[in-house]
Amino acid sequence: MGDMYGGHRVLAPLGALPQAAVRIDPSPRIHDNEISIDVTALQPTATAFNRIKNECGSDPRAMTAHIADLVKKQGKFQDPVTKSGGILMGRVREIGAALKDAHDLSPGDKIATMVSLSLTPLCLDDIQHINMETEQIRVTGTAVLFETGIYARLPEDLPEGLAMAVLDVAGAPAQVRVNAAPGQTVAVIGAGKAGLLCLAEAMERVFPGGRVVCIEYDRSACDRVEELGLAHHVIQADATAPLETLSRYQAVMGNRLADFTVNCVNVPDTEVSTVLITRNSGQVYFFSMSTNFAKAALGAEGVKKHTRLIIGNGYYPGHTEMTFRILRNHPGLYRCLGSFFVR
Numbered sequence: 001m002g003d004m005y006g007g008h009r010v011l012a013p014l015g016a017l018p019q020a021a022v023r024i025d026p027s028p029r030i031h032d033n034e035i036s037i038d039v040t041a042l043q044p045t046a047t048a049f050n051r052i053k054n055e056c057g058s059d060p061r062a063m064t065a066h067i068a069d070l071v072k073k074q075g076k077f078q079d080p081v082t083k084s085g086g087i088l089m090g091r092v093r094e095i096g097a098a099l100k101d102a103h104d105l106s107p108g109d110k111i112a113t114m115v116s117l118s119l120t121p122l123c124l125d126d127i128q129h130i131n132m133e134t135e136q137i138r139v140t141g142t143a144v145l146f147e148t149g150i151y152a153r154l155p156e157d158l159p160e161g162l163a164m165a166v167l168d169v170a171g172a173p174a175q176v177r178v179n180a181a182p183g184q185t186v187a188v189i190g191a192g193k194a195g196l197l198c199l200a201e202a203m204e205r206v207f208p209g210g211r212v213v214c215i216e217y218d219r220s221a222c223d224r225v226e227e228l229g230l231a232h233h234v235i236q237a238d239a240t241a242p243l244e245t246l247s248r249y250q251a252v253m254g255n256r257l258a259d260f261t262v263n264c265v266n267v268p269d270t271e272v273s274t275v276l277i278t279r280n281s282g283q284v285y286f287f288s289m290s291t292n293f294a295k296a297a298l299g300a301e302g303v304k305k306h307t308r309l310i311i312g313n314g315y316y317p318g319h320t321e322m323t324f325r326i327l328r329n330h331p332g333l334y335r336c337l338g339s340f341f342v343r
Contacts, residue, residue, distance in 0.1 A: 002031035048079035085117030169194035171314035190264035
């Protein structure tokens with residue numbers, strides 16, 4: 001039996017847990033309370049993928065070498081700057097003896113891990129293809145899931161590329177479901193896959209009488225939200241410019257600030273804009289791994305806001321089924337994301 005949190009695989013520094021470790025043991029030989037997986041694909045966080053892409057000049061060959069080197073050195077996939085990881089997809093290879101009666105899994109089952117790659121022991125044999133648009137990486141290799149690790153079965157009615165893409169951000173719409181309420185104003189900053197799912201969930205949660213506001217920098221993304229009917233108001237604004245963002249928000253909403261705001265962008269320096277458009281007694285959920293929490297906390301203090309700030313924990317009980325439900329209930333969103341991630 002290994003440590004239930006994976007501490008037995010930490011090589012440096014000793015005493016740390018795998019996410020904080022700089023090096024872990026990725027050996028596919030498992031302890032009795034571990035599960036081994038034959039990995040077929042990685043879905044890095046948008047923050048990690050974009051940082052690596054920028055460092056490598058958008059060259060897939062350079063990115064392949066960079067990612068392979070990171071995994072070899074660390075025993076896991078964790079961007080050394082943002083510290084974020086992502087999730088993986090694969091088939092169950094072996095289930096430790098102590099877990100065989102505790103999980104409804106069998107060797108060969110196709111699953112996605114719902115714990116970060118930044119703590120998952122990973123050994124890559126080959127990186128076959130990096131899709132620069134979907135940010136998914138086809139690989140062969142092995143990974144290990146700890147006793148406390150969570151996973152999701154890939155549903156038969158959704159294409160696996162789409163399922164993996166939305167599972168990577170499943171924690172975001174789950175928080176909307178928990179924190180938004182009828183009659184409220186919910187703002188979502190960023191209209192990528194996480195933002196679209198949050199908007200769809202918000203439209204259901206605030207009914208009747210509430211308002212959903214989308215703030216997005218890219219015009220085509222704004223048009224997409226309007227076409228899908230996922231917001232009452234779509235505001236094109238650069239969230240790295242706080243006063244401009246607040247001004248454009250108020251031009252539409254007046255002094256009706258958001259009760260709940262979700263930040264889903266993958267660029268830095270959007271913290272203060274997020275706080276400014278949220279009322280004092282409201283809540284902000286920073287889902288983005290680009291968030292600098294010192295900037296968020298000190299920025300809120302600097303503008304005299306006591307708004308509650310929530311760290312983007314990607315896990316919430318039942319979040320995978322919540323996310324799949326959103327896709328099934330919104331055919332337009334399903335087609336939109338499906339056309340992008342099913343290729």
